Amino acid sequence: MGHPLRAIFEPGFFTSAPVHVALLAGGVVALVSGIVGTFTVMRGQSYAGHALGDISATGGSASFLIGISPLWGFAGTSVVAAGIMDMIGVRRPRGRDLATGIVRGAGLGLAALFLYWDTTRTSTTGAPVTILFGSIFTIGSSMIPVIAVFSLVAVGIVAVLYRPLLLSSVSTDLAVVRGVPVRIAGALCLAAIALAVSLSAITIGAILSTALLVGPAATALRLTSRPGLMLTWSAVIGVAATWLGVLLAYDSYYWPPTGRGWPVSFFVVVLILIFYLLAQFAGKNARESRNEEPACSQAS
Amino acid sequence: MFSGFMTNTWIVATIVAVVAGVVGFFVVLRGSAFVADALPTGAFAGAAGASLIGVNTLIGLGVFSLLGALGIGWLGRRARHDVAVALALVVMLGLGALFLSFSVEYAPEIYSLLFGEVLGISVNEIAPVAVLGAVCIVAIMVMYRPLMLSSVMPELGEARGVRAYRIEICFLIVLALATSMALPVVGALLIFSLMIGPPAAARAVTDRPLVAMGLSVVIALATVWVAIAVSYHTNWPVGFFVGTIAAVCYAAGRAWTALRRTRVTRRAVPSSPAAVPASQ
Numbered sequence: 001m002g003h004p005l006r007a008i009f010e011p012g013f014f015t016s017a018p019v020h021v022a023l024l025a026g027g028v029v030a031l032v033s034g035i036v037g038t039f040t041v042m043r044g045q046s047y048a049g050h051a052l053g054d055i056s057a058t059g060g061s062a063s064f065l066i067g068i069s070p071l072w073g074f075a076g077t078s079v080v081a082a083g084i085m086d087m088i089g090v091r092r093p094r095g096r097d098l099a100t101g102i103v104r105g106a107g108l109g110l111a112a113l114f115l116y117w118d119t120t121r122t123s124t125t126g127a128p129v130t131i132l133f134g135s136i137f138t139i140g141s142s143m144i145p146v147i148a149v150f151s152l153v154a155v156g157i158v159a160v161l162y163r164p165l166l167l168s169s170v171s172t173d174l175a176v177v178r179g180v181p182v183r184i185a186g187a188l189c190l191a192a193i194a195l196a197v198s199l200s201a202i203t204i205g206a207i208l209s210t211a212l213l214v215g216p217a218a219t220a221l222r223l224t225s226r227p228g229l230m231l232t233w234s235a236v237i238g239v240a241a242t243w244l245g246v247l248l249a250y251d252s253y254y255w256p257p258t259g260r261g262w263p264v265s266f267f268v269v270v271l272i273l274i275f276y277l278l279a280q281f282a283g284k285n286a287r288e289s290r291n292e293e294p295a296c297s298q299a300s
Numbered sequence: 301m302f303s304g305f306m307t308n309t310w311i312v313a314t315i316v317a318v319v320a321g322v323v324g325f326f327v328v329l330r331g332s333a334f335v336a337d338a339l340p341t342g343a344f345a346g347a348a349g350a351s352l353i354g355v356n357t358l359i360g361l362g363v364f365s366l367l368g369a370l371g372i373g374w375l376g377r378r379a380r381h382d383v384a385v386a387l388a389l390v391v392m393l394g395l396g397a398l399f400l401s402f403s404v405e406y407a408p409e410i411y412s413l414l415f416g417e418v419l420g421i422s423v424n425e426i427a428p429v430a431v432l433g434a435v436c437i438v439a440i441m442v443m444y445r446p447l448m449l450s451s452v453m454p455e456l457g458e459a460r461g462v463r464a465y466r467i468e469i470c471f472l473i474v475l476a477l478a479t480s481m482a483l484p485v486v487g488a489l490l491i492f493s494l495m496i497g498p499p500a501a502a503r504a505v506t507d508r509p510l511v512a513m514g515l516s517v518v519i520a521l522a523t524v525w526v527a528i529a530v531s532y533h534t535n536w537p538v539g540f541f542v543g544t545i546a547a548v549c550y551a552a553g554r555a556w557t558a559l560r561r562t563r564v565t566r567r568a569v570p571s572s573p574a575a576v577p578a579s580q
Binding site for chain 1: 331337380382387391395398401487493497500537541544546547
């Protein structure tokens with residue numbers, strides 16, 4: 001290996017076991033988030049995705065209490081919360097945001113309590129940071145099969161419901177007319193989102209999982225309007241951001257100020273933002289003629 | 301419970317509840333739940349950054365929540381609104397993660413920023429909170445009519461010369477200020493519960509804006525007071541009680557609406573045109 005490469009890949013990057021697991025798990029998770037995220041963004045459910053990510057912290061903190069892997073907690077609570085949201089969710093989007101927010105608030109309240117117990121009753125004082133901001137280098141290789149299964153389920157749901165979801169994202173009325181079970185499709189899609197964010201919660205943290213879900217998909221939406229291509233772009237951008245993030249975090253071990261390494265989550269988020277801004281400027285001219293964006297931006 | 305250092309807590313919490321009740325009313329009315337959720341969560345990064353470089357937490361909170369508000373306003377014109385909010389949020393949180401990894405703070409401090417801390421409020425903190433609270437209330441009073449109009453009937457507002465974008469930015473700034481003052485007490489992750497639980501319940505009970513706003517303040521006050529009292533006795537985090545009580549308020553409001561719906565036909569509720577991407 002030559003010197004330039006040595007400067008990019010710090011020694012040991014390719015031989016360290018935690019890095020291998022991080023790259024593998026992070027890649028799979030980013031792939032799933034990118035695919036599911038495309039539907040999240042198209043359906044205007046970014047907020048639901050964000051809320052589910054936050055709520056997964058509840059399960060994460062509970063799992064520290066009872067001593068199981070956080071992934072079980074993340075996935076369990078966010079899928080349950082998705083069910084509750086779907087149940088009480090009002091069809092009008094404005095009411096939906098409120099219902100989402102209330103469920104998130106109640107979930108985070110519980111998370112506060114569990115984390116309080118984590119820090120006072122057990123000796124895991126790092127629990128809040130681990131759960132909320134992720135720790136990709138501490139994923140045990142035993143979790144890989146579980147991650148794979150959850151990923152398959154999430155992608156499977158979206159794959160099976162590909163056409164109905166696409167149709168109901170574009171026009172709910174049309175979907176109803178065509179006989180799509182909009183309600184069930186919506187609920188299943190929310191479940192897939194819940195699985196995707198709980199997967200990202202273990203890599204970049206519960207409250208940052210929105211980044212992998214929404215960022216790559218929003219970038220892809222800037223680049224193309226063809227659904228298949230959008231899915232591909234989104235997945236590629238997500239995986240690229242995660243892998244580069246892992247690499248930079250590994251390198252940053254020798255950076256100032258602390259010599260403890262910079263968090264992976266930070267790099268992933270910054271890379272996603274850079275990709276998004278690049279896509280924004282790249283796609284600007286092509287977009288000028290279409291005027292769908294202003295209409296969407298009223299959705300405040 | 302009411303003596304010594306707890307006096308500060310009661311005063312600050314009362315101010316926070318009043319402001320949250322008033323500002324929250326418009327959050328619910330405008331349907332900007334996501335923004336009201338994202339600003340405090342992102343502003344948390346400001347607090348972490350401030351403690352890193354050793355300045356007052358309130359300054360860090362203010363800077364980050366204002367930057368967040370402006371960022372959302374700027375991005376929101378160029379992208380879908382919820383995506384803009386999500387992006388602004390994660391960028392701020394990413395910075396927060398970085399600041400946290402640099403700082404040598406212990407977990408309890410981070411925890412109290414996220415989930416609230418009622419016991420550590422000093423006398424010096426009352427004045428800034430009171431000033432910020434007063435600014436928020438006055439700002440809402442000044443822009444009450446245009447804000448109301450643009451929230452309920454954006455099209456009519458535009459016709460009357462109300463600039464929706466300007467109002468949106470002003471409102472975001474007020475929200476940012478309210479966030480910065482409330483964050484140290486209730487915590488970054490749960491201010492939002494205080495801002496939407498009480499107003500949502502109040503709106504379910506009455507349609508008259510001023511009455512609803514008053515009721516929302518009353519419920520917010522009750523929520524905060526009960527949360528602090530119970531938290532003081534159990535030593536459990538105040539955020540837990542705020543989140544739970546807010547959810548109960550919301551459920552009560554929904555139940556009330558459901559009961560009333562049997563008598564009254566559908567209320568005329570403003571619906572946002574674009575929120576349904578479907579109909580385009």
